[in-house]
Amino acid sequence: MRKLSLVSLPLLFAAIDERMPLYLPVRSDGRVEFTRWMGGQDIAFTGNTDRSAKDFFFPQSEELMRLRREGKRVEVLDTRREAEDFVLFGVRPCDVKSFDILDSVFLAGPVDSYYATRREHGVVVSLACHLPSSTCFCSAFGIDAADPAGDVAAWLAGDTLYLRANTEKGERWLAAYDTLTEPSDENAIADLQQIRDKVSALPLAKLNTAVFGGDKLATFFDLPDWESLSVACLGCGTCTFVCPTCQCYDIVDFYTGHGIQRLRCWDSCMYSDFTKMAHGNPRTTQRERFRQRFMHKLVYYPAEHEGVFGCVGCGRCLRKCPQALHIAKVMRTLGKED
Amino acid sequence: MREEALIPHIGVVTEIRQDTPDVKTFRVVTPEGEKPFTHIPGQCAMLSVPGIGEAMFSITSSPTVAAYLEFSIKKCGCVTDWLHQMEPGQQITIRGPYGNGFPVEGDLLGKDLLFIAGGIGLAPLRSVINYVRANRQRYGSVRIVYGSRSKDDLVDYREILEEWQTDESLEVYLTVDREQPEWDGHVGFVPSYVTELQPDPSQTVLMCGPPVMIKFTLAALKELGFADTRIYTTMELRMKCGVGKCGRCNIGSKYVCKDGPVFTFDQLGELPDEY
Ligand SMILES: Cc1cc2nc3c(=O)[nH]c(=O)nc-3n(C[C@H](O)[C@H](O)[C@H](O)COP(=O)(O)OP(=O)(O)OC[C@H]3O[C@@H](n4cnc5c(N)ncnc54)[C@H](O)[C@@H]3O)c2cc1C
Numbered sequence A: 001m002r003k004l005s006l007v008s009l010p011l012l013f014a015a016i017d018e019r020m021p022l023y024l025p026v027r028s029d030g031r032v033e034f035t036r037w038m039g040g041q042d043i044a045f046t047g048n049t050d051r052s053a054k055d056f057f058f059p060q061s062e063e064l065m066r067l068r069r070e071g072k073r074v075e076v077l078d079t080r081r082e083a084e085d086f087v088l089f090g091v092r093p094c095d096v097k098s099f100d101i102l103d104s105v106f107l108a109g110p111v112d113s114y115y116a117t118r119r120e121h122g123v124v125v126s127l128a129c130h131l132p133s134s135t136c137f138c139s140a141f142g143i144d145a146a147d148p149a150g151d152v153a154a155w156l157a158g159d160t161l162y163l164r165a166n167t168e169k170g171e172r173w174l175a176a177y178d179t180l181t182e183p184s185d186e187n188a189i190a191d192l193q194q195i196r197d198k199v200s201a202l203p204l205a206k207l208n209t210a211v212f213g214g215d216k217l218a219t220f221f222d223l224p225d226w227e228s229l230s231v232a233c234l235g236c237g238t239c240t241f242v243c244p245t246c247q248c249y250d251i252v253d254f255y256t257g258h259g260i261q262r263l264r265c266w267d268s269c270m271y272s273d274f275t276k277m278a279h280g281n282p283r284t285t286q287r288e289r290f291r292q293r294f295m296h297k298l299v300y301y302p303a304e305h306e307g308v309f310g311c312v313g314c315g316r317c318l319r320k321c322p323q324a325l326h327i328a329k330v331m332r333t334l335g336k337e338d
Numbered sequence B: 001m002r003e004e005a006l007i008p009h010i011g012v013v014t015e016i017r018q019d020t021p022d023v024k025t026f027r028v029v030t031p032e033g034e035k036p037f038t039h040i041p042g043q044c045a046m047l048s049v050p051g052i053g054e055a056m057f058s059i060t061s062s063p064t065v066a067a068y069l070e071f072s073i074k075k076c077g078c079v080t081d082w083l084h085q086m087e088p089g090q091q092i093t094i095r096g097p098y099g100n101g102f103p104v105e106g107d108l109l110g111k112d113l114l115f116i117a118g119g120i121g122l123a124p125l126r127s128v129i130n131y132v133r134a135n136r137q138r139y140g141s142v143r144i145v146y147g148s149r150s151k152d153d154l155v156d157y158r159e160i161l162e163e164w165q166t167d168e169s170l171e172v173y174l175t176v177d178r179e180q181p182e183w184d185g186h187v188g189f190v191p192s193y194v195t196e197l198q199p200d201p202s203q204t205v206l207m208c209g210p211p212v213m214i215k216f217t218l219a220a221l222k223e224l225g226f227a228d229t230r231i232y233t234t235m236e237l238r239m240k241c242g243v244g245k246c247g248r249c250n251i252g253s254k255y256v257c258k259d260g261p262v263f264t265f266d267q268l269g270e271l272p273d274e275y
């Protein structure tokens, strides 16, 4: 474990960004987003970012390749490039966990090379959650906000930042800044229990996850509650876009004027045409689409991933849905909690 | 750079055959004139016209055909319209094969097989049928029930007439929905024809066709005593990636592109009724 005094933090950030681009949560215009470090910014050490960090590995839109078609001839141009090293600093424990879920999709064979190269070149520095929001419920999914994963985990305590490498990549990365940090005792951070107490006192911390799981298809699929839960849903897709674990995508061809770009863009199971086919749509109304999103997180995903849920309790869908529909409401209603 | 499933290869369309008013069968090879890849009957490939888009199609040729892949494609939208208006020599892109395919080297070996197809649904089954014909001694009896709207809508009609009906080791039962001139065969929908034929429930069924046909034929088969475990079908859901990542073809915990498209009805029974 290493530590440094908060007054030296700008020096560390400057040193990091000199080697590779550093992105961290910055407050600006009433929003908090991962932003390239440039000094003098209002860095958000509490709460979470409005958008998740998934953009850095799975951007909202990206070029897969270029194509040419002229008369009878077709050409495929592989425009992939190896990603460049970068650092994400201050990723919250829930969002760090979301990377495991994205990995389980994109790194399962056949490996998605676009995602993989960014994962390989990105260093994730997590930050223990000292001041969670009232919409947070990571602990319900077994995530420890006091001891996050990531290549390097960081804690803020008093006027000190503690850093501990969790992975080999993190160790190498951290060692590069040895001159700016000093060694620290593993037990120096006294407030781990304080964080855990704060998290478990949150209003949603006791959400019951035990009633959900991979074997619960028959229990929940036909419940009449889906009707009342989904009736106000606009199908806007906001919940899926802000969700750190939602990873559905579309592939579209786009004429640039000089050729054809094949793009991958985020898509949403909440959209009415997502599953539309020539002979009909298997999910005919918003009720089925709404059910899909939540059944996927609470039943379908755990069925194929040893019971791990597809939600990390980040609370973004609670904060962002224009209709106040969200996974906590769904879980309470289906689980018959008040 | 590592391999990337989403980056397709170039395919050249060498032959185009008009099968029905809205179905054409396309032969595809590599620019070097070779078969693009080997496959298992029931598997699919993603074809694309750059600038128009990609679409998934069953490989209708048998793996035993060494020289090319064939696709029977119904005209119904942007990509398929474009494919229908192209001429031999046209290059397209191709990636695959995707999906599990039928267990032709597993569960189906030695079994009596009953194929039931409707319309363009013959496409994936034709691959199995011709594979079985090429390895005839390794399978039991073969019966084929195939129906479509009219005689002109029977895909691969020439091959059915000239090769399947003359093959003594197969029984072929054709039907069309309505009476028409120049048709002295059976008239009626596939499900009722199946009931009429009273097939023995010890056979293994391979079924593919429009959702209504599947629904009613399944009911007819169950009435006749067929077990869900002995009825295979192939599913068609919207697909984008073909490799279990884009989420389009998700039914419950399964992805049709990766875990399917071939399922038995007892496997489908475990999934939500959303297809
Ligand atoms: C596993 C699999 C195997 C298939 N095998 C064959 C085959 O052998 N022969 C064949 O002719 N077709 C097959 N299809 C259907 C084929 O993929 C669609 O007809 C095709 O995608 C339509 O593309 P389009 O661009 O022409 O239509 P679009 O312009 O995209 O759309 C036209 C209409 O088709 C619908 N559509 C889009 N994608 C699909 C889809 N995957 N399935 C059904 N409707 C769709 C659209 O919602 C719209 O209503 C298969 C589909 C799957 C998933």
Ligand code: SF4
Binding pocket: A232, A233, A234, A235, A236, A237, A238, A239, A240, A270, A320, A321, A322, A323, A324, A325, A326
């Ligand atoms: S649940 Fe809310 S955010 Fe999601 S699609 Fe419906 S209205 Fe939009």
Ligand code: SF4
Binding pocket: A239, A242, A243, A244, A245, A246, A297, A310, A311, A312, A313, A314, A315, A316, A317, A318, A327
């Ligand atoms: S479902 Fe909602 S709370 Fe769960 S990870 Fe997604 S946005 Fe966060």
Ligand code: FES
Binding pocket: B238, B239, B240, B241, B242, B243, B244, B245, B246, B247, B248, B249, B250, B255, B256, B257, B258
């Ligand atoms: S087509 Fe993308 S997951 Fe099946």
